[in-house]
Amino acid sequence: MSLSQSRRPLYEVKANLFKGLAHPVRIRLLELLSDTEELTVSALQAEIELEASHLSQHLSVLRRHHLVISERRGSHVFYRLADPRIRELLAVARALLLTLLSQDTDLLSAAQGLPEIRGADG
Amino acid sequence: MSLSQSRRPLYEVKANLFKGLAHPVRIRLLELLSDTEELTVSALQAEIELEASHLSQHLSVLRRHHLVISERRGSHVFYRLADPRIRELLAVARALLLTLLSQDTDLLSAAQGLPEIRGADG
DNA sequence: TAGTGACATGATGGAATCATCATATTGACT
DNA sequence: AGTCAATATGATGATTCCATCATGTCACTA
Numbered sequence A, B: 001m002s003l004s005q006s007r008r009p010l011y012e013v014k015a016n017l018f019k020g021l022a023h024p025v026r027i028r029l030l031e032l033l034s035d036t037e038e039l040t041v042s043a044l045q046a047e048i049e050l051e052a053s054h055l056s057q058h059l060s061v062l063r064r065h066h067l068v069i070s071e072r073r074g075s076h077v078f079y080r081l082a083d084p085r086i087r088e089l090l091a092v093a094r095a096l097l098l099t100l101l102s103q104d105t106d107l108l109s110a111a112q113g114l115p116e117i118r119g120a121d122g
Numbered sequence C: 001t002a003g004t005g006a007c008a009t010g011a012t013g014g015a016a017t018c019a020t021c022a023t024a025t026t027g028a029c030t
Numbered sequence D: 001a002g003t004c005a006a007t008a009t010g011a012t013g014a015t016t017c018c019a020t021c022a023t024g025t026c027a028c029t030a
Helices: A010-021 A024-036 A041-048 A052-064 A084-103 A107-113 B010-021 B024-036 B041-048 B052-064 B084-103 B107-113
Strands: A068-073 A076-081 B068-073 B076-081
Touching: A010 A024, A010 A052, A010 B010, A010 B024, A010 B084, A024 A041, A024 A052, A024 A068, A024 A076, A024 A084, A024 B010, A041 A052, A041 A076, A052 A068, A076 A084, A084 B010, A084 B084, B010 B024, B010 B052, B024 B041, B024 B052, B024 B068, B024 B076, B024 B084, B041 B052, B041 B076, B052 B068, B076 B084
Parallel strands: none
Antiparallel strands: A068 A076, B068 B076
């Protein structure tokens, strides 16, 4: 079982990586961590204003995908990016999107009938 | 409605991008297109051995996310990457994964109880 | 314009993900 | 030990995504 993933073609693993990135809250969390090197859950929560358990679940997803590393020090848990390339990945994605957006202002608005954003009024 | 996406914070748009990438078949398609510049649906189908309509739906998703561009010439439809940065994005993702894999051989195997792969036996 | 090949779209059941709520664990302080 | 703050885990209904099948459209040829 341990190598079941490694045995799979790389694009399976890669899809899994992107799946871990495929949520606005998680993107936001990673970007916060891209800026600040290290943050506690409380600090993250203060930034994104999300219910604690909900935030914790997203952090859990990020951990499972090995995108972040958590470390408990005292009564707080500190999170940081698992690898600097993650920052790079987000940067490339941002650059790509800006290019696409400049090509077509409307871009993803039609994208799969954009699942309505909940909580954050657009 | 047209700018509803642009009005949203970039991480929403970015999550949407990653959502478009979050499927092994679509990753595979993009990688095929990364290698070959331009391919017909038939050619793609020959490579990935997928039911025509199923393939078409994934191509549809990629189109909606503006990741590929399709062009009909005669009785065939040609697909290519919408932007060279997409190739770059995949390359960064690959590099990141290789790093993570070397750090932890087991990597994503435990990731969210890896949704069993259907159709393609690993 | 009938027929065939190449793609695309629509509908449907099932799996996976998300948001919310309740509950459990861990550490600091008393 | 008891309590409170910080964080994580589990369960549930709603939404979204995926795979399969049936049908529809466009282009070429006869």
